[in-house]
Amino acid sequence: MQRVVLTVTKNEALTPLIYEMHLAGDVSGVTRAGQFVEIALDGLYLRRPISVCNYDEDELTIIYKVVGKGTDLMSQMAEGTQLDVLTGLGNGFDVDYECQKPLLVGGGVGVPPLYRLTRDLIARGREVTVVLGFNTESEIFYAEKFEALGAKVVVATADGSQGIKGFVTDAIRESGVEYDYFYSCGPLPMLKALCLATTTSGEVSLEERMGCGFGICMGCSIMTTNGAKRVCKDGPVFKKEEVIW
Amino acid sequence: MVRDLSVELCGVKLDNPVIPASGTFGFGKEMAEIYDINILGSISFKGTTRDARFGNPTPRIAECPSGLINSVGLQNPGVDAVIAHELPELRKIFRKPIIANISGFSIEEYVECCQKLDKEEQVAILEVNISCPNVHNGGMAFGTSPESAAAVTKAVKAVTTKPVFIKLSPNVTDIVAIAKACEEAGADGITLINTMLGMRIDIARRKPVIANKMGGFSGAAIFPIAVRMVYQVAHAVKIPVIGCGGVATAEDVIEMMMAGATGVQVGAENLRNPYACKEIIEELPYVMERLGIEKLTDIIGIIE
Ligand SMILES: Cc1cc2nc3c(=O)[nH]c(=O)nc-3n(C[C@H](O)[C@H](O)[C@H](O)COP(=O)(O)OP(=O)(O)OC[C@H]3O[C@@H](n4cnc5c(N)ncnc54)[C@H](O)[C@@H]3O)c2cc1C
Ligand SMILES: Cc1cc2nc3c(=O)[nH]c(=O)nc-3n(C[C@H](O)[C@H](O)[C@H](O)COP(=O)(O)O)c2cc1C
Ligand code: FES
Numbered sequence: 001m002q003r004v005v006l007t008v009t010k011n012e013a014l015t016p017l018i019y020e021m022h023l024a025g026d027v028s029g030v031t032r033a034g035q036f037v038e039i040a041l042d043g044l045y046l047r048r049p050i051s052v053c054n055y056d057e058d059e060l061t062i063i064y065k066v067v068g069k070g071t072d073l074m075s076q077m078a079e080g081t082q083l084d085v086l087t088g089l090g091n092g093f094d095v096d097y098e099c100q101k102p103l104l105v106g107g108g109v110g111v112p113p114l115y116r117l118t119r120d121l122i123a124r125g126r127e128v129t130v131v132l133g134f135n136t137e138s139e140i141f142y143a144e145k146f147e148a149l150g151a152k153v154v155v156a157t158a159d160g161s162q163g164i165k166g167f168v169t170d171a172i173r174e175s176g177v178e179y180d181y182f183y184s185c186g187p188l189p190m191l192k193a194l195c196l197a198t199t200t201s202g203e204v205s206l207e208e209r210m211g212c213g214f215g216i217c218m219g220c221s222i223m224t225t226n227g228a229k230r231v232c233k234d235g236p237v238f239k240k241e242e243v244i245w
Numbered sequence: 246m247v248r249d250l251s252v253e254l255c256g257v258k259l260d261n262p263v264i265p266a267s268g269t270f271g272f273g274k275e276m277a278e279i280y281d282i283n284i285l286g287s288i289s290f291k292g293t294t295r296d297a298r299f300g301n302p303t304p305r306i307a308e309c310p311s312g313l314i315n316s317v318g319l320q321n322p323g324v325d326a327v328i329a330h331e332l333p334e335l336r337k338i339f340r341k342p343i344i345a346n347i348s349g350f351s352i353e354e355y356v357e358c359c360q361k362l363d364k365e366e367q368v369a370i371l372e373v374n375i376s377c378p379n380v381h382n383g384g385m386a387f388g389t390s391p392e393s394a395a396a397v398t399k400a401v402k403a404v405t406t407k408p409v410f411i412k413l414s415p416n417v418t419d420i421v422a423i424a425k426a427c428e429e430a431g432a433d434g435i436t437l438i439n440t441m442l443g444m445r446i447d448i449a450r451r452k453p454v455i456a457n458k459m460g461g462f463s464g465a466a467i468f469p470i471a472v473r474m475v476y477q478v479a480h481a482v483k484i485p486v487i488g489c490g491g492v493a494t495a496e497d498v499i500e501m502m503m504a505g506a507t508g509v510q511v512g513a514e515n516l517r518n519p520y521a522c523k524e525i526i527e528e529l530p531y532v533m534e535r536l537g538i539e540k541l542t543d544i545i546g547i548i549e
Contacts, residue, residue, distance in 0.1 A: 001519070045513075047517060209303065211313060212519070218271075220306075
């Protein structure tokens with residue numbers, strides 16, 4: 001974990017409620033795909049946790065959905081705004097897991113952390129398929145970005161307005177995608193359905209309401225097959241086999 | 246000029262009065278990764294119970310204006326695991342006296358935990374959290390009546406050798422009566438305040454934000470209440486007081502001490518700023534200089 005001041009260099013709407021923000025500065029605290037940052041916001045007591053979508057030497061990207069006060073404040077930030085951010089939080093995905101054809105499954109604002117993961121897996125020579133689930137066409141984002149990285153992309157929408165109609169599990173079945181491991185991030189019901197539907201091992205990124213975000217308050221605990229774990233520090237990524245649904 | 250930050254709690258010398266409050270610093274490990282925690286006066290570790298506890302269902306946290314509600318529910322690995330695993334780890338990263346925070350749901354449980362932790366060399370003070378419900382008395386918290394607060398104090402004092410601080414709940418009508426009852430029962434000191442019972446409702450989902458509906462409210466918002474209660478209690482008892490509740494700055498530490506606190510705990514602020522205690526300790530000499538304070542002990546309880 002590092003506490004740094006980052007500067008907003010870009011803050012644009014991808015869909016009516018989803019924004020992409022670029023934060024420049026010392027991001028050396030971020031070391032793995034699937035980690036998250038916590039942003040302090042004026043007038044709010046607790047920091048807001050947001051996954052890292054991508055990171056390079058001196059900039060990181062986050063994608064967030066406006067759901068309340070904090071994310072609304074963020075959506076109004078101008079370029080040049082300086083933010084107090086904790087970086088390098090959480091364990092991140094196991095990018096070195098030995099597999100050939102990983103399947104990456106994202107739902108809604110669970111999609112962003114899979115972007116950097118895709119980049120890292122492709123850099124390791126893996127054959128990546130990404131299944132992205134959204135409610136409807138107007139909420140789709142980043143599909144072409146994943147394609148540009150070299151991944152095979154399957155889109156599913158709940159209302160069938162684009163791609164396969166249904167949930168990500170329907171899309172996996174219908175597209176007949178072959179995989180030997182999976183990585184996922186998205187809403188809990190989706191992760192549960194996915195873990196029950198998949199035949200291989202895999203890992204999922206979980207979400208809990210957080211107090212600190214760095215392991216000291218026990219606000220985010222879940223019970224796993226390996227005992228109590230903190231989503232913020234021991235996670236947010238857990239092995240499928242560890243999660244108790 | 247060198248400023249003297251040292252204080253003494255029942256013969257336990259602290260380099261400064263700043264102590265992370267129980268439950269807001271874990272067992273120090275995560276914080277030691279980002280700064281040398283030996284700058285702290287002491288550490289009050291996570292509330293320990295006889296048996297391991299997972300705690301309450303999630304969500305356990307709710308945002309509030311200038312604070313938060315938590316309903317962690319005393320998640321801890323149990324006293325034996327704390328002694329076997331956490332304390333040896335803490336010893337490697339922290340060489341100063343520590344405060345053992347103990348919770349219980351029956352007098353027997355408090356007694357057993359205190360007896361075990363009393364034998365641990367690095368433990369300098371036992372801090373007994375009496376905000377917990379008494380399972381043998383319809384779940385009424387021990388800290389809500391002078392009689393049950395005194396009963397816990399007496400039972401714990403009978404089996405321990407180290408200074409016992411009773412940590413009081415603010416959710417009472419007469420905090421002074423309870424503090425006095427603890428003093429008469431043999432308490433060596435008082436820590437106050439614990440969290441205030443609070444609740445938030447998600448108006449869109451028409452549900453409480455916290456899974457357990459209610460939880461403990463703390464953070465900057467409760468500072469004035471904590472100062473008031475520390476002031477009332479410190480002036481009513483002769484034993485030392487550790488002030489806690491909403492402390493976020495070096496100025497807050499001074500204010501708590503002027504109200505009557507000898508030690509000062511920092512709780513929720515650690516969750517939003519992991520460097521809170523470090524920054525407060527580094528800032529204290531400058532604030533003392535500005536206010537013309539040479540020794541912190543000079544200001545304890547100066548408000549009549
Ligand atoms: C590890 C992790 C990674 C996340 N990554 C992303 C991401 O990449 N993009 C994204 O859009 N969102 C992400 N979230 C969710 C995001 O943190 C919340 O949407 C945000 O905190 C809401 O803040 P708010 O002030 O706008 O909403 P509020 O008005 O505070 O609350 C609205 C809703 O947001 C959720 N929420 C509020 N506070 C927290 C909190 N402290 N921790 C978790 N959830 C909370 C609750 O479900 C609540 O009902 C992530 C959460 C976690 C725990
Ligand atoms: C997340 C959290 C966990 C806590 N756990 C404990 C505990 O285990 N034992 C205890 O005596 N107090 C516990 N407390 C109470 C604090 O130690 C402190 O008394 C209270 O929060 C008021 O201080 P603050 O306003 O600085 O947070 C906890 C508080 C928080 C926020
Ligand atoms: S949010 Fe505090 S331990 Fe995870």
